[in-house]
Amino acid sequence: MTIHPLAHRERKKTPMTPTKKIALSFLxxxxxxxxxxxxxxxxxxxxAPIIDNLFIAVSAVCVTGLAPITLIDxxxxxxxxxxxxxxxxxxxxxxxxxxxxxxxSRRQISLKSKMVFTEALNQESFRKLPIILKxxxxxxxIVEGIAAILLSIVFVPEFGIVKGIYYGIWHAVSGFxxxxxxxxxxxxxxxxxxxxxxxxxxxxxxxxxxxxxLVVRDLIDSFKKEKNKKTTFSLKRYIHSLTLHTKIxxxxxxxxxxxxxxxxxxxxxxxxxxxGNMSWPWKIGTSFFQSTTTRTAGFATVSMLHLRSVTKLLxxxxxxxxxxxxxxxxxxxxxxxxxxVMMLITxxxxxxxxxxxxRRVKKRIVLRAFSIFALGLTACIVATMILSISEGxxxxxxxxxxxxxxxxxxxxxxxxxxxxTVVGKMVIIVLMYMGRIGPISLMILFARKSxxxxxxxxxxxxxxxxxx
Numbered sequence: 001m002t003i004h005p006l007a008h009r010e011r012k013k014t015p016m017t018p019t020k021k022i023a024l025s026f027l028x029x030x031x032x033x034x035x036x037x038x039x040x041x042x043x044x045x046x047x048a049p050i051i052d053n054l055f056i057a058v059s060a061v062c063v064t065g066l067a068p069i070t071l072i073d074x075x076x077x078x079x080x081x082x083x084x085x086x087x088x089x090x091x092x093x094x095x096x097x098x099x100x101x102x103x104x105s106r107r108q109i110s111l112k113s114k115m116v117f118t119e120a121l122n123q124e125s126f127r128k129l130p131i132i133l134k135x136x137x138x139x140x141x142i143v144e145g146i147a148a149i150l151l152s153i154v155f156v157p158e159f160g161i162v163k164g165i166y167y168g169i170w171h172a173v174s175g176f177x178x179x180x181x182x183x184x185x186x187x188x189x190x191x192x193x194x195x196x197x198x199x200x201x202x203x204x205x206x207x208x209x210x211x212x213x214l215v216v217r218d219l220i221d222s223f224k225k226e227k228n229k230k231t232t233f234s235l236k237r238y239i240h241s242l243t244l245h246t247k248i249x250x251x252x253x254x255x256x257x258x259x260x261x262x263x264x265x266x267x268x269x270x271x272x273x274x275x276g277n278m279s280w281p282w283k284i285g286t287s288f289f290q291s292t293t294t295r296t297a298g299f300a301t302v303s304m305l306h307l308r309s310v311t312k313l314l315x316x317x318x319x320x321x322x323x324x325x326x327x328x329x330x331x332x333x334x335x336x337x338x339x340x341v342m343m344l345i346t347x348x349x350x351x352x353x354x355x356x357x358x359r360r361v362k363k364r365i366v367l368r369a370f371s372i373f374a375l376g377l378t379a380c381i382v383a384t385m386i387l388s389i390s391e392g393x394x395x396x397x398x399x400x401x402x403x404x405x406x407x408x409x410x411x412x413x414x415x416x417x418x419x420x421t422v423v424g425k426m427v428i429i430v431l432m433y434m435g436r437i438g439p440i441s442l443m444i445l446f447a448r449k450s451x452x453x454x455x456x457x458x459x460x461x462x463x464x465x466x467x468x
């Protein structure tokens with residue numbers, strides 16, 4: 001029997017897309033991390049159940065911070081270091097580390113590999129890829145190094161020189177990567193709620209890690225261009241030269257931080273179980289810390305369990321938005337949320353295109369933003385429905401906080417995580433994975449794409465339907 005050449009071509013394996021490679025790289029690191037954490041050499045006593053070790057591995061690689069067990073009581077030094085490396089790899093991305101290995105070993109990087117790196121950093125071309133990745137590593141280790149030194153100033157007097165420096169490094173990594181993990185017990189940073197240095201350093205790390213590496217690169221490039229000009233340095237001209245992406249990131253970051261601080265303060269100012277008994281300066285400082293940490297970090301200086309229900313809903317909204325693209329943060333991202341809001345304003349005004357700072361945003365980008373928003377919200381709603389059944393004894397506000405915290409890779413919990421059922425843990429694991437690799441990556445990952453086939457664009461006749 002003769003086999004037609006076309007039939008043989010149809011059976012040919014479809015090449016793996018860059019998005020699939022990114023998603024699977026995170027999955028591979030998670031599996032390796034879970035195996036290491038499940039080994040006796042990583043535990044202080046009896047090995048924790050496999051579901052809990054898997055949960056911790058996912059939470060670390062997805063830089064979330066939710067934990068069904070207390071790290072300091074469960075894992076020894078080796079286990080803690082494994083978690084720290086998982087956080088660092090998850091924060092910067094496994095693909096980024098892979099590029100470093102290839103670059104240092106001076107191996108030739110193939111075109112397919114460059115496409116994967118480009119996809120991981122949300123770039124449309126790989127022309128600026130080397131300098132962006134160098135910026136990522138330099139920026140990361142400078143910020144983490146300074147933070148580690150400053151945190152050690154607090155930890156050394158309390159824990160001794162060796163342990164204090166180790167704690168400084170560990171929490172600096174966790175802070176910059178927006179992970180929210182700590183080695184201080186089950187109360188997070190509540191014991192340091194009146195320590196100005198710890199509050200300042202952690203907030204600074206969260207913000208610097210969450211604004212995005214592309215924004216940092218743009219700030220540096222624009223500064224160099226302005227400085228090299230023969231005219232006097234102009235701040236107005238410098239700001240104008242920044243990309244639209246950078247401008248949106250800064251406006252959204254400031255708006256969400258300031259708005260979150262004000263609303264948290266108003267909602268909790270007389271709650272004696274949170275900030276009610278604090279002085280006004282510390283009420284404002286603590287409100288700012290919680291507004292900052294809700295942006296996917298997960299550290300807490302007040303009890304999440306004793307927040308008012310309306311405050312928990314506010315934090316769900318902030319956690320859903322998260323940080324900025326190409327950063328260590330999770331959530332749907334600030335730029336995505338901004339474009340969705342701008343699209344609604346555009347529709348309200350009866351305009352056809354989204355215009356921001358006298359720049360037209362491409363329709364495909366606006367549609368992608370709306371798709372991410374819709375897919376993320378749908379995932380959170382479905383997860384809430386499942387947890388309402390599996391964790392029926394929990395208040396709805398607490399379940400919502402757990403769900404949005406997992407999807408936003410935040411790590412804040414109203415004491416729900418340690419009591420989750422197996423079903424609940426699996427739901428949270430999936431949400432954390434989705435929140436880290438991005439809803440758009442999952443959408444492309446499971447989408448069936450035809451390879452090498454270009455179809456002619458067909459324009460069908462228009463017809464109106466009634467909406468609203």
